[in-house]
Amino acid sequence: MLTDQQILRIPGPTPIPPSVGRAMAQPMIGHRGESTYSLIRDIRPKLKKVFGTKEEVMILTGSGTSALESAVVNTVAPGEEVMVLVTGAFGERFAKICQAYGITTHVFNVEWGQAVDPEAVKNFLGEHPDIRVIFSTFCETSTGVLNPIKELAETVKQVSDALIVVDGVSCVAGTETEMDKWGIDVVVTGSQKAFMLPAGLAFIAASKRAWKKIEANPQPRFYLDLKKHRDNIEKDTTPFTPAISILYGLQQVLNLLEEEGLENVYRRHRLMRDMTRAAFKALNVRLLTSDEDASPTVTAVYPEDFDAEQFRKVLKEEFAIEFAGGQQHLAKSIFRVGHMGYCSPADVLQALAASEVVLKKLGQDITLGTGIAAAQQVFLEGKDK
Template sequence: MMLDKQILRIPGPTPIPPRVEHALGQPMIGHRNPQMGELHARLKPKLAKIFGTKKDVMILSSSGTGAMETAAVNLCKSGDEVIVVVTGAFGERFADICDAHGLTTYRLEMNWGTACTPEKLKAFLREHPSVKAVFMTYCETSTSVLNPIKELTDTVRSESDALVAVDGVSCIAGVEANMDDWGVDIYVTGSQKAFMLPPGLAFVAASERAREAFKKNDHSRFYFDLNKYAEKIENNSTPFTPPVSLLFGLDEALNMMMEEGLENVFKRHRLMSNMTRSAIEALGIPLLTENKYASPTVTAVKPEQVDAEKVRKILIQDFKIYVAGGPKHLKGKIFRIGHMGYCSPADVFEYIAALEVAFKKAGANIELGAGTKAAQEIFLNA
């Protein structure tokens, strides 16, 4: 076995394309050099297209969690009432961030593995008519649920003047965002998932309403003050030193997406999700989420015949394929497959075939080849 080879099929960090790796290794330049301004000028229209906005997307040196906190502290101040839609561990994280900054946080709790519905959000908004903002998770990485952001945003708009902030960390660049058309006020995401980069960059897209809220908000912040980022990005810069090499890589990753065409990028992610889910179902192994809630970027598998952790260990020991475990109360009950970014249908065939072996060795009563056949049929009929 090639001991130095590992195949990442976790929901982030994800594999990095060779083109991007090459770009990351370009010679260093000063972050205030004219070349950096030219780089930002190239990045801005491509990032705006990913987010579906005419506004400049702000770039932070941060993880996705830093971007989530940035959204909270720029939109709201201590004492403001907010709703957080909790559909899993990262919805809980958004709520914890709001609590940490003294916001009055109302949690709309959903069963893990189900999406929030407009009807449930509408009822909750009517119970809390004074909220300043509603925080949601687009793809709940911990459960593989994709929340219906357009419909949920429409619901907020019909019931209140609350701002809408969306964590899109594990799906933006793999699914449509359509910020302007859907009326989302803030999207945040990170670099290490569908953007095909190492961790270290975060992106914040903000509406005009959100930008007005930033200006009026007197909540304490310094490094994560989005007023500074909004001002600097207009002049093709950042307020603080960025990770220059990651920006080189971002430029190339965005070039790859533009060459493929965003519609094709989104279709590829949906195809890989359908192939994966059909394969698991054909093996008789349960999935955590229903198809109507399924994310195109990550799939949560809930085996009942065998231990999920045993399957994960076999994948690593026999094939050096890494999938993620379950968080919190789902630990040991599920595993999660990431199929986003630098991933293709060929990669799906690879991990499905390996999964069949792992399930068999773990003691599951499955038919070898059934999952692969199901994935092949989905691919052929796409």
């Protein structure tokens, strides 16, 4: 087998574009000086476009979780009640953060693999009028569900003025995100997913309504204090030493997204999702989520007739292609195909063609080429969807 090849098709980190790798290899610069200021000055407006907001997008040096925690400690005032919509492992993370701070947390559980139903949330809020913040997940990475955030915000606003906080870690920059238009109060994401960077930066933006609350919030915080971050980014700087190499990479990623065009980026992700789903369906391999709930960035496959972990093992041994396993109760029963960030339809065809070989090796009664043909057909028909 060819050595030194690793084809990463997990739901983040994704491979890094060559020009981004080169950008990150630039010599180190001082973070208190014009070189870094001009880098941030260039990044700011482009990052806002990806979030669909006119507000500042703040850049934290940390994993996605640091920004999730930042959302909690900045938006929830001591003594308040919150609601956490849990559709998988990353919804649970929001709940755990809230619980770590002793916040009264209403956990709203949805079966893993399904999206949240906005009407059910509305009904719950009707029964719990003291809820001040709603934490939700946009793409639930652990299941490949894309929750209907736009509809959720619309529906919630009919009965509640609670802030709506969205974890967009595994989909922002891979799917349409219109924070201002949809009335979302806080959007959070990380650098290692559809932003096709290494982990190490997290991005967070807040609405005018959220800022009012953040400014008045007496909850103790320091590193994750968004006021500090906003006051600094408005002057093209950061309150604490930023991960400068990843900032260089981010600048290049934003150039690449602009070059491709955000609409085209989102279309490419939908196309890759549809190709992936069509292939497994044609091979009669079960998917965890419905078409309606499926994220453009990650697909969870839920096999009935073969072992998910064995499948992943053989795929890696034979082709150096890596899919992700499941998490928690789905740990050994699903595998997840990442198709986000630095990933093309050609890459999806590769992963799917190799998957067919593995199915055959595992003794599955499939006709070789069937899944690929379905994916190819989707590509031919669906490119402009």
